[in-house]
Amino acid sequence: MANPITRAFGRRVRKLRTKRGISQEELADRCGVHRTYMGRIERGETNITLTNIHKVARGLGVSVASLVDETKGGYERAKGSERSDQV
């Protein structure tokens, strides 16, 4: 599944995670989700549910609103021309 919305969300999660200098596994632990699921989130392969969005926001220490903010990072890029998934 290469949905632009889930991919943009994943980019945003990855950006905030790498900013904090933590691994996917570490973030998964903080969020209380499985490491492989965190990988799927970051690659935009899963259509994350509202309660899991809350878990990820808590794990990253950001507000839910900020995490899904379309005007930030990943979402902006998703609206522009198609680009590769690099962060």
Add this chain to the structure above:
Amino acid sequence: MANPITRAFGRRVRKLRTKRGISQEELADRCGVHRTYMGRIERGETNITLTNIHKVARGLGVSVASLVDETKGGYERAKGSERSDQV
């Protein structure tokens, strides 16, 4: 399922919809989802996915961030003492 997060989200959707003076069916049409599904969203009975949150935000004419903002209406209430689901 009576999850406080999905219930708070549902309250927020209902609040914004009634503010606009439109029916659940009308909003469902605008969002491109089934009317019964919109009912389940408003009652917090479904753990809505990210792409459907985008649809509802678009249907209501608000940003996704604003729709899930925990500091607004329904979410505030969800954090307080348990109350009935009235709007």
